[in-house]
Amino acid sequence: MTRTFLIRVAASVAAVSLLTAACGSDGDKPAGSSDGKGQKARIAAIFSGSTTDADYNALGLLALQDAEKKHGAETAHSESVPVPDAERVMKEYLADGYTVIWSHGSQYFEATSKLAKQYPDVTFIGEFDDKPKENVPNLWVLDRNFHTAFYPIGVLAGAATKSGKIGYVGGLSLPFSYSEVHAIKQALKDSGSTATVTPVWTGDFNDPTKAQQITSQLVGQGNDVIIGSLNLGMVGAFQAVKVKKENVLVTAKYTDKSQFDPEHYATSTIYDFTKPLDDMLTKIEAGQRNGYYPLGFESGVSIQSPKGVDAGVADKVNQAVEDIKSGKITVEKNLTAIK
Template identity: 30%
Template sequence: MDSTEYAGFSWKTFYSALTCGLTFITVEINVRTSLKLVAAVAALASVFALSGCDDKKGDASKPADAAKPAAAQKADAKEPLKVGFVYVAPIADVGYTKQHDLGRLYAIEQVGKDKVTTTFVENVPETADAERVIRQMVNDGNKLIFGTSFGYMNYMQKLAKEYPDVKFEHATGYKTAPNMTTYNIRFYEGRYLAGMLAGGATKSNIIGYVAPFPIPEVLQGINAFTLGAKSINPNIQVKVIWTNAWYDPPKDTDSAKTLIGQGADVLTQHTNTSAVASAAESAGKMVIPYNSNMKSVAPNAQIAALVLNWGPYYAKKMQQAVDGKWDKTPVWMHYSDGALSLEGITDKVPADVVKKMEEVKAKLVKGEFHPFTGPIKDNEGKETLKSGDVMNDKDLSTMNYYVDGVIGKVPN
């Protein structure tokens, strides 16, 4: 019967299809079967024949991949690692999110476009929307996910428990899991140096600081900036306005104008926009931007810029994941790691102040200087660090006060 053909139907082809190891309903056919039924069976056999079966039967005792051609298996092994990034603000020309995105692009070039492929979602609020976005990234096949804002912490930890085969990296937080770690930069090191420049440049002795939320990371920056400024000019005052937003350009602008109205002639910010720099430029004041070099929006006002560099870290962690050697150890990078730098110092800062700053920076890079070295008092006169003591990471991570020189009280 193998060689019999009936109305274009080959029993040999049909038999071959039946032996492919597929499960189907057996159909009995005799010579009196109608042409229509035979034609239907022929169509069914054609479907089986086109499904990729051949005359050689696979060994059911071997994995499916064993039957694949070597070239196909090699191609599968080179499937790029999918990496996701979650950004709290839009990718603008400058700012916090821009620096993270520059880091993402740097990492792709370093690791190789054939090894990693990345996606990102920008302007993701620190609400349940973050969980939704990250969950979708997991469902899309991303095996390494970077969440770049403090408020994503609890959502990421929750999802890390649900998806143990995905690696999660959270910026600026402190909660971890077996497959979730944290990474951060010791911003306060650069803030101290920037404060020295501000203390030397101010004429009014009032410095304005636009801040988002009163979390330890931000308070470290305010206090280090103040300590640096006071090391040059003991008479300075730092005034802070809280916006309660990482990204809100109108609030940043209004805050900057208010600080200028209160006598500040040097501004800085911890928020994610260039609005403070723009306001300083419009008012003819000075600014030391944070996150990015903002010379493009404040060509006259900018006297220096504290710039963040996330690229080397992202490249390192992507490579670890590609190699199957991802390290869950939390990382808190130093100035000496190249994670931040002071750029574009202008002659509006006195030369002797710049020289002192460079000397302190050299010691900081060598590990011979720590910005939070006692004696340190809060702005109510209470000693928070004894003379000669160096603040440990635990105390830095729970900082909840202003040092002497900052005006006002920390919001609840």
């Protein structure tokens, strides 16, 4: 396991720097962060994979670096932390005197909530895919709300498909992934589309081989829009489309992945954790040590301008985003299993 202590934002890895233009900070000088008690904040984060993935973990590192720059905080992080090791790794940071602990990934939420109760003088930030029933006094909950962004993706898929068949490729069959599929189905129904969506889970968000196999099968079955909800597995999904050379559109998640296959790439749901982390740290500095922070189109989520589709399709996607922001459309958060 790698444990990296960051001293300056300039010490970022090359892969992460590719994302800075889209997700970077505005260059403000450090504000002199504190933990709500007048002390300089020391922030530690745990990540599920490598921060060179140009994906979810890279976005986490960017947010951490931004917190260091804007808030003047000392930061540290651990990469590729298995779920069974999360509690131990966080306890090491606690023993070292870190005052804010951030677990970047909902798989860590149980351990994060448990430790928050055991260490009331430390502020924790945990990610979850719903609003927890229990209110822990020193725990901020970042609700990722992945379903919200997949509604406009469903609008795009329904408007762009020629076959009326849409494939969804996920990693693990988890509640947040179910919510994405339900949101796609809601978008198809609301827009009057008769298209159907076939969801398949590879069992691994980071396995390109499995993703290529599943995507190839979906394309072979006539699905001409592939909605990806993967990390490194997206490399395999794009490879399947390139090999078959079919007239298929592919959407991705987290970051711009057009470099993998510009010909078939349609769009991506873009995530930026710098604003959510900055907002929570600002409130922590002011003494608010717990709260609920939902991600949305006003707070860290956007849809990349669609490519390879008619202007009318892109307009529908943009309108869906605006209607969600205005409240005209409410995307149901349905976490029930897909059968």
